[in-house]
Structures are given as C-alpha cells and as structure tokens.
Amino acid sequence: MLELSLDPDQGMPLVDQIVDGVRRxxxxxxxxxxxxxxxxxxxxxxxxxxxxxxxxxxxxLVALGxxxxxxxxxxxxxxxxxxxxxxxxxPVDRAVDVVWLLRQGFDRPEGNKLKVGSGxxxxxxxDEEGLRRNxxxxxxxxxxxxxxxxxxxxxxxxxxxxxxxxxELGIGVEPAQIVLTLGATQALDLVARHFLKPGDCxxxxxxxxxxxFGKLRMxxxxxxxxxxxxxxxxxxxxxxxxxxxxxxxxxxxxxxxNPTAANLSPAVAHQVLKLADQHNFVIVEDDxxxxxxxRPTTRLAALDQLxxxxxxxxxxxxxxxxxxxxxxxxxxxxxxxxxxxxxxxSLPTSEFAERLVHSMLVEGHYRKYLExxxxxxxxxxxxxxxxxxxxxLELYAEPxxxxxxxxxxxxxxxxxxxxxxxxxxxxxxxPGNVFRPQMQPSPWLRFNxxxxxxxxxxxxxxxxx
Amino acid sequence: MLELSLDPDQGMPLVDQIVDGVRRxxxxxxxxxxxxxxxxxxxxxxxxxxxxxxxxxxxxLVALGxxxxxxxxxxxxxxxxxxxxxxxxxPVDRAVDVVWLLRQGFDRPEGNKLKVGSGxxxxxxxDEEGLRRNxxxxxxxxxxxxxxxxxxxxxxxxxxxxxxxxxELGIGVEPAQIVLTLGATQALDLVARHFLKPGDCxxxxxxxxxxxFGKLRMxxxxxxxxxxxxxxxxxxxxxxxxxxxxxxxxxxxxxxxNPTAANLSPAVAHQVLKLADQHNFVIVEDDxxxxxxxRPTTRLAALDQLxxxxxxxxxxxxxxxxxxxxxxxxxxxxxxxxxxxxxxxSLPTSEFAERLVHSMLVEGHYRKYLExxxxxxxxxxxxxxxxxxxxxLELYAEPxxxxxxxxxxxxxxxxxxxxxxxxxxxxxxxPGNVFRPQMQPSPWLRFNxxxxxxxxxxxxxxxxx
Numbered sequence: 001m002l003e004l005s006l007d008p009d010q011g012m013p014l015v016d017q018i019v020d021g022v023r024r025x026x027x028x029x030x031x032x033x034x035x036x037x038x039x040x041x042x043x044x045x046x047x048x049x050x051x052x053x054x055x056x057x058x059x060x061l062v063a064l065g066x067x068x069x070x071x072x073x074x075x076x077x078x079x080x081x082x083x084x085x086x087x088x089x090x091p092v093d094r095a096v097d098v099v100w101l102l103r104q105g106f107d108r109p110e111g112n113k114l115k116v117g118s119g120x121x122x123x124x125x126x127d128e129e130g131l132r133r134n135x136x137x138x139x140x141x142x143x144x145x146x147x148x149x150x151x152x153x154x155x156x157x158x159x160x161x162x163x164x165x166x167x168e169l170g171i172g173v174e175p176a177q178i179v180l181t182l183g184a185t186q187a188l189d190l191v192a193r194h195f196l197k198p199g200d201c202x203x204x205x206x207x208x209x210x211x212x213f214g215k216l217r218m219x220x221x222x223x224x225x226x227x228x229x230x231x232x233x234x235x236x237x238x239x240x241x242x243x244x245x246x247x248x249x250x251x252x253x254x255x256x257x258n259p260t261a262a263n264l265s266p267a268v269a270h271q272v273l274k275l276a277d278q279h280n281f282v283i284v285e286d287d288x289x290x291x292x293x294x295r296p297t298t299r300l301a302a303l304d305q306l307x308x309x310x311x312x313x314x315x316x317x318x319x320x321x322x323x324x325x326x327x328x329x330x331x332x333x334x335x336x337x338x339x340x341x342x343x344x345x346s347l348p349t350s351e352f353a354e355r356l357v358h359s360m361l362v363e364g365h366y367r368k369y370l371e372x373x374x375x376x377x378x379x380x381x382x383x384x385x386x387x388x389x390x391x392x393l394e395l396y397a398e399p400x401x402x403x404x405x406x407x408x409x410x411x412x413x414x415x416x417x418x419x420x421x422x423x424x425x426x427x428x429x430x431p432g433n434v435f436r437p438q439m440q441p442s443p444w445l446r447f448n449x450x451x452x453x454x455x456x457x458x459x460x461x462x463x464x465x
Numbered sequence: 466m467l468e469l470s471l472d473p474d475q476g477m478p479l480v481d482q483i484v485d486g487v488r489r490x491x492x493x494x495x496x497x498x499x500x501x502x503x504x505x506x507x508x509x510x511x512x513x514x515x516x517x518x519x520x521x522x523x524x525x526l527v528a529l530g531x532x533x534x535x536x537x538x539x540x541x542x543x544x545x546x547x548x549x550x551x552x553x554x555x556p557v558d559r560a561v562d563v564v565w566l567l568r569q570g571f572d573r574p575e576g577n578k579l580k581v582g583s584g585x586x587x588x589x590x591x592d593e594e595g596l597r598r599n600x601x602x603x604x605x606x607x608x609x610x611x612x613x614x615x616x617x618x619x620x621x622x623x624x625x626x627x628x629x630x631x632x633e634l635g636i637g638v639e640p641a642q643i644v645l646t647l648g649a650t651q652a653l654d655l656v657a658r659h660f661l662k663p664g665d666c667x668x669x670x671x672x673x674x675x676x677x678f679g680k681l682r683m684x685x686x687x688x689x690x691x692x693x694x695x696x697x698x699x700x701x702x703x704x705x706x707x708x709x710x711x712x713x714x715x716x717x718x719x720x721x722x723n724p725t726a727a728n729l730s731p732a733v734a735h736q737v738l739k740l741a742d743q744h745n746f747v748i749v750e751d752d753x754x755x756x757x758x759x760r761p762t763t764r765l766a767a768l769d770q771l772x773x774x775x776x777x778x779x780x781x782x783x784x785x786x787x788x789x790x791x792x793x794x795x796x797x798x799x800x801x802x803x804x805x806x807x808x809x810x811s812l813p814t815s816e817f818a819e820r821l822v823h824s825m826l827v828e829g830h831y832r833k834y835l836e837x838x839x840x841x842x843x844x845x846x847x848x849x850x851x852x853x854x855x856x857x858l859e860l861y862a863e864p865x866x867x868x869x870x871x872x873x874x875x876x877x878x879x880x881x882x883x884x885x886x887x888x889x890x891x892x893x894x895x896p897g898n899v900f901r902p903q904m905q906p907s908p909w910l911r912f913n914x915x916x917x918x919x920x921x922x923x924x925x926x927x928x929x930x
Binding site: 147 | 568585588591592593596597600601603604605610611612613614615617647648650651654658662663676679680683784785786787788789805806808809810811812814815816817818
C-alpha cells in the first residue's frame with residue numbers, strides 16, 4: 001500500500017509531490033525493483049487527486065528511469081542502476097522539498113505570521129546584549145588577530161572549555177578529540193562525507209531531524225527510519241531492520257529529541273550500543289538541545305566513551321545561529337581525519353567566532369542566562385500544554401525541557417492538511433510528515449512552546465477540531 | 466617512465482611517498498590498468514632509494530588493490546574496480562599529502578621561520594584597524610541581529626555591491642545570480658559536489674592551486690593537468706587532452722594565476738570557451754587575486770557572461786581570511802540549485818561577517834587601502850626580482866601584480882630537494898611539485914614577495930646555486 005502525503009495547498013504542484021514521494025521510497029529501497037505500484041485509478045482515488053495528475057507523475061517517473069510501464073500489466077519499479085550514477089544525477093533535486101521547507105524557515109518575518117512550527121527561539125529571548133558586549137571587547141583586544149586563518153581543529157580554549165562541559169555529561173574527552181565546525185550542520189556533513197558513499201544505507205530517527213535527511217540524501221545515502229519510542233529508538237524494530245539492512249551509521253538525538261522532546265533511557269542506550277557493536281555501524285549522536293536540559297539524561301557517548309559514538313554539539317540554539325559555531329567529539333584518530341576533511345571542505349573555521357562563543361561561555365553570565373531561558377520555556381510549556389488540553393489535542397509525552405511539544409488531534413490521520421489550512425490563516429505549523437524520512441503521512445504536529453501559547457492558534461485549533 | 470618526486474627530508478616516509486605518487490597516477494588514469502610499472506631495481510636506482518623501500522611500497526600497493534604482481538613478469542596496474550567503491554574507500558587519505566601541506570600553512574609562527582612559500586600577506590599589512598573599527602560599529606547597531614540565521618543566498622547589500630564591482634570587470638550579473646559562501650573554498654566545494662561524481666574527470670591548471678586538487682580528489686574526481694602557458698592554458702595541449710578525456714569541468718585562475726602570476730590573454734580565453742562549448746564542460750573561474758590587479762585583464766566570465774562559466778571570488782586575501790566570506794556568480798537557475806546545496810551543507814553563512822565585509826568595502830577606505838597594498842607589493846616585487854637575479858634564478862614571467870614570483874634555479878630539475886634543505890635552515894619554500902596535480906617533479910619555486918626580499922633567503926640561494 002503506497003501512502004503518500006499529498007497537499008494541494010503546499011505550494012508544490014501535486015504531480016511533483018507524487019514524483020517525489022515515489023522516488024524517495026525507491027531511493028531508500030522501500031519500494032524494491034520489480035515491485036508493482038498502485039494502478040493509476042487506485043492511487044488517484046485513495047489520495048483524492050485526479051487521474052491526470054497521477055498519469056503525469058507516472059510518466060515523469062518513467063522518464064526519470066524510476067518506473068517501467070508494462071503494457072496491460074501496469075507500472076513497476078525499474079531495475080536499479082549502479083548507485084554511483086544514480087546518486088550523482090541530481091543529488092540536490094532529490095532532497096528538494098526538504099530544501100523548500102528549509103528555505104521557508106529563513107524567510108524574514110513578514111506581516112504577523114505566527115511561527116508555531118519554528119525550530120528556534122524568538123530573537124528577543126537571546127542574549128543579544130551579551131553578544132554585543134563581547135563583540136566590542138574582542139574588537140578592542142590587540143592580541144585577537146582578525147585577518148589570518150584560525151587553527152585546523154579550532155580555538156584551543158574553546159575546546160578546553162568543551163572538555164569541561166562534556167565531563168559534566170560523563171563524556172571523557174581530550175581537546176585533541178574535539179573539532180570545531182561551522183555549526184552542528186558542518187559536523188554532520190563531514191561525518192556523512194567520510195562514512196557514506198552513494199547507495200549506502202543509514203538509520204535515522206523516525207520521526208527525526210529533517211535537515212539531516214536532506215543532507216544524507218545529498219550524499220546519496222538510503223534512509224531507513226527507526227521508529228522512535230518515548231524512551232529512545234525502538235530496539236525491537238531496530239533489530240528487525242538490521243535483519244534486512246546493513247547500515248553504515250545511525251544518526252540520532254538522545255536528549256530532548258527533535259521533534260518528540262523525549263529522552264533516551266539508559267536501558268535502551270545500552271541495547272542500541274550493543275546492536276551497533278554486533279552490526280558494526282557508527283553512531284552519530286547530535287546533542288543540539290543539550291543546554292536546554294536542567295539535569296542531564298543518558299547520552300550514548302557517556303556509555304561508550306567515544307569508541308563508536310561521534311558526539312556533535314552546537315551553540316546555535318542558545319547563543320547565536322549566525323556565528324556558526326558547533327563541534328564534534330570522537331576518538332583521536334578519527335578527529336585527525338575529520339579535521340583533514342574540514343580543511344579540504346572549507347579551511348579553518350572562524351577563530352573570531354570561536355573566541356566570541358568562548359568568551360560568552362566563560363564570562364560568568366551563561367549559566368544564569370540558561371536558567372532564565374529554561375524558566376521561560378517551562379512557563380510557556382505549561383501554557384502550551386493547557387492550551388492543547390483545552391483544544392482537545394493529545395500529547396505524545398510531557399516535555400522534560402526544551403522548546404517543543406509533540407501532539408496530535410484525535411481523528412486526524414494526516415496533519416499536513418491541517419498545516420495548509422493553518423498557513424492560509426497566517427499560522428505556520430510543522431506537520432509530522434516533514435519529520436519522517438520518506439515524508440510519510442503523520443497525525444502529529446510539533447509545537448514551539450515559545451510561540452504556541454497564543455489566542456490565534458487556540459482559536460484555529462478549536463475550530464479545526 | 467615513472468618519475469616520482471621523492472624527498473627523504475620531507476617528513477613523510479619514502480615508502481608513503483612512493484605509494485602516494487603511484488596511487489595518484491592510477492586514480493587519475495595516467496597509469497592505465499594492465500600497464501607495467503618499473504621493476505623494483507630500476508625504480509630504486511632512478512630515484513636513489515633502497516630496493517627495500519620500493520619492495521615495501523609495491524607490497525602495500527598490491528594490498529591496496531592498485532597493483533598486481535605477476536610471477537616472473539613484474540608488477541602491473543590492477544584492473545579498475547567500480548568508481549563508487551573506489552572513491553568511498555578513503556577519500557581523505559588519497560588527498561593526504563596535500564592536507565599535510567595545508568596543515569603546515571596554519572601552523573602558528575614558531576621561532577623565526579621565513580615563510581617564503583606562504584600564500585598570504587603578513588598580517589601587519591592588512592587593515593586590522595579598519596576591521597576593529599567596523600566591528601565596534603556593527604556591535605553598537607541595534608538593527609544588526611546577532612542571534613538568528615542569515616539569509617539563504619547571503620546579505621543582499623553585499624551582493625548588490627558585488628554586482629557593481631563585477632560590472633567593472635565587464636561581468637554583468639544580478640544579485641540573484643550571486644551566492645555568498647564560506648570563502649572561495651566553500652564555493653569550489655559546492656560546485657565540485659554538484660557537478661562531479663566519483664570517477665569523473667576534471668581539467669585543472671598545471672601548475673595550479675593545490676588546495677583545490679585535494680578537494681577534487683576528496684570528491685573522487687580524476688585530475689588531468691592542462692599545461693599553463695604565460696598567456697593562459699595551453700590550447701593545443703587542451704585540444705589533445707580532449708581527444709582522450711571528457712572532462713565535466715575545468716577549474717582555472719585567469720588573473721594573477723597561482724602560482725605563475727601570469728594573466729589570461731583575450732585570444733586564449735576565446736579558444737578555451739570555444740573548446741568548452743564543443744566538448745560541453747563547465748568552466749570554474751577562481752578569481753581570488755582579483756583585487757591585487759591595478760588594471761583588470763581578461764576574465765572568461767566577461768566573455769561568456771556566466772552562460773557556462775561559474776565565477777568565484779573571495780575577500781580572504783585582502784580583507785580577512787578569518788571571517789570567511791567568499792561568493793560565486795553563475796546563471797540564475799544554477800544559483801538557486803547551489804544555494805540549496807549550501808543550505809544542506811552548512812545552512813546560511815554568517816550575516817554578521819557579510820555585513821562586516823560590506824561595511825569595509827563601502828566605508829570609503831577600501832580603494833585607498835588596496836592602492837597602498839599594491840604599492841607595497843610592487844616595491845617588494847622589484848626587490849625580490851633583483852634578489853633572484855643576483856642569485857642567478859630564472860624568472861618564469863615578470864609578475865604584473867599580486868604576491869607571487871615563479872622562478873627556477875638553472876640546472877636543478879626537482880625543486881623539492883632544495884625546499885627540504887631550506888626547511889633545515891628555517892626557510893619555508895614552496896616547490897613546484899606541490900602545484901602539480903600528481904605532484905610530479907618540477908624545477909620551479911613560488912616566492913611570496915612579501916617575505917622573499919630577505920638576506921637569509923639570498924644567502925641560502927646563493928650557496929645552493
């Protein structure tokens with residue numbers, strides 16, 4: 001049964017949406033060569049679109065080499081060409097609707113759109129004044145070089161500071177094991193380029209972080225979603241996926257997972273690491289939401305001590321997304337190799353930006369600022385949960401921190417439709433399908449609590465329910 | 466005849482140097498499957514190394530699958546495996562000695578090493594004071610957001626400013642055709658990732674820009690060097706290379722080419738563009754040294770108007786390498802696609818850095834500063850040329866600007882040996898082999914005029930000659 005997430009109001013033509021949905025499933029081998037796809041009439045009826053739309057989409061998929069038409073018998077998935085050729089054809093194109101979504105996120109605020117689906121905090125919550133103060137002070141210092149390149153692994157004092165903060169999470173690491181990067185995004189990119197070749201299979205959280213999905217597709221990887229439970233990846237599901245696939249890596253969030261806001265339990269962490277050992281894949285643990293936790297929960301890196309886990313972090317969420325400072329920590333030899341890859345990809349990262357982040361961390365205000373942020377988020381989370389209760393939405397799990405709440409409207413199978421109606425009302429929602437590796441339909445929605453406790457949203461949800 | 470550039474004092478074991486030299490030639494298909502490599506004894510003698518060294522290198526090449534040993538007959542290049550598998554094996558490893566060189570460049574100054582081989586200006590020549598002033602002023606401005614992401618294509622006023630400066634070079638471009646990047650390096654990276662798949666062939670300048678070579682190898686490309694004449698690429702050589710290879714792209718410098726400091730002539734530009742049309746490859750024109758020219762010379766992009774040419778520039782050489790601001794300009798549709806690729810690779814670049822560069826360009830001091838820089842460089846160039854004349858070195862061509870002079874010592878076939886003797890004397894030279902795609906031996910050396918008019922160097926060259 002082919003279930004696509006189609007939405008006439010999404011801004012992307014329905015034909016493109018069908019082409020894209022089918023391609024993803026073929027690329028990720030969920031539809032195997034030789035498998036029959038639904039007849040035109042059936043697909044049109046089950047998705048409420050016209051037959052012409054499906055005809056055009058299938059024609060295009062045939063032209064692209066994804067489908068074959070067998071006269072009288074219908075449409076079938078075409079035999080695979082060699083992975084290399086496949087991946088190079090149009091890597092970005094295959095990731096295109098993720099990019100489309102990504103671009104929306106960077107739209108400068110127009111009018112008074114309510115960005116309930118946003119992945120960031122409102123700028124006015126951030127410590128702009130602290131940044132200004134530290135910028136001015138760095139600009140005055142004669143010993144801060146502004147014109148020459150930084151160092152290959154990044155500003156040493158910041159790496160030393162990270163050594164201390166990672167120790168608090170139970171992760172033992174030397175500065176030589178840390179590589180500063182252009183946000184967590186470049187760290188993920190370097191890891192993907194190092195470990196994956198076109199056609200390789202990777203496991204990702206389902207639901208999970210969709211910018212990552214686009215990046216992995218650009219690298220030509222096949223994405224397999226591991227269902228996410230409230231205490232982490234579904235270990236039983238992972239085990240049966242491992243019977244069919246040999247992933248090179250598993251990319252996952254352990255703390256305040258995006259989008260579910262749930263944390264990994266120690267027992268599940270142990271099982272996941274055991275499976276990684278047995279099946280020999282690396283684990284890439286993205287901890288972008290780390291600083292939003294009041295008390296640290298389990299990290300895979302804390303159990304494994306960076307033997308097999310590559311730990312990735314960022315200051316984009318709490319300090320500044322614009323200065324682009326992130327990092328990765330891993331075993332020493334790999335840190336050297338990934339530093340080489342970083343130099344070839346972009347030369348050293350900005351030492352000025354790294355010094356700025358370092359001075360923000362050590363000047364003595366950061367902990368206070370985080371406490372304020374967490375307090376504010378806790379307040380808004382309570383207000384959001386009350387609002388969701390009043391409008392009859394069902395919560396996935398009580399958030400333990402951070403900015404997200406993951407909830408669904410009873411009786412609604414595909415939240416994408418709700419999101420397009422919301423868009424027409426000036427409310428930007430984040431429907432669950434965008435967080436799924438093949439954009440499969442999902443009843444869930446991610447609410448950013450900083451924006452969600454709002455009358456307009458409550459009225460909209462109340463009327464929609 | 467296999468001619469490797471071996472240097473016992475280079476810091477990399479001789480075995481590694483042989484393995485690397487042979488691998489490069491096989492990867493780039495200069496040694497074809499089935500071809501015989503020189504017998505152990507012959508290679509040892511012709512390169513002045515021990516037979517044990519060659520035995521160990523050949524053994525390792527057999528283990529790596531690059532060579533086959535046929536009993537009694539010698540060693541032969543092994544049949545190629547599929548490009549995909551090949552490229553993914555260890556992309557960085559294959560580029561490793563370029564990275565090794567690259568890392569040397571970022572070493573913080575220790576003792577009083579004389580960096581004659583450096584690719585940058587001395588920090589004290591740069592406008593640190595101007596940067597500090599603009600940093601402070603940006604830090605004061607309330608309308609400059611410091612915490613949220615920049616825009617996908619980059620800060621519009623800087624793109625508008627680039628539109629004006631490119632118009633002065635005769636390149637007509639709209640801001641929508643310009644994408645700001647993390648230095649020219651990310652621009653080259655995005656283009657390489659978009660156009661090249663593992664195993665694809667690319668043309669590069671020989672001699673040319675070696676960081677680029679490492680990057681292209683990381684992408685799995687085969688590098689074919691197009692010999693560089695004083696007026697640009699050797700068109701006749703290019704034509705015969707095109708009879709054997711189908712390149713996807715040609716990466717080249719037109720103005721103040723690195724390392725020869727020579728400029729492209731209009732007649733050669735026209736021929737190169739005609740060949741690109743006939744053989745359907747894109748041209749990537751890296752113009753990193755643009756602002757060092759007093760009067761602009763021919764750009765491929767000015768003839769072609771960004772139909773087939775992708776033009777790349779940077780502010781790293783004249784304003785700051787640390788703030789990492791560069792750009793690419795190309796036709797509009799491609800600009801959109803490369804912006805998508807940029808978002809997936811690294812999210813938007815830093816708007817603060819883009820604003821800083823923009824304010825440096827428009828505050829009214831930049832032209833004056835460039836004039837000062839050019840005057841200083843002209844002075845040092847004269848002094849360097851006199852020194853080279855006194856020590857009996859032969860100049861490739863009189864530099865018309867910029868920071869490089871390309872010269873050789875008569876009677877010396879391989880400048881790498883000279884460079885290692887210099888290193889022992891605390892002088893860092895840039896020997897010609899590092900600027901060649903397969904690190905072939907070269908008699909040439911690149912001198913940075915800002916450091917070259919120096920007694921220590923003169924004494925060393927006088928004694929070496």
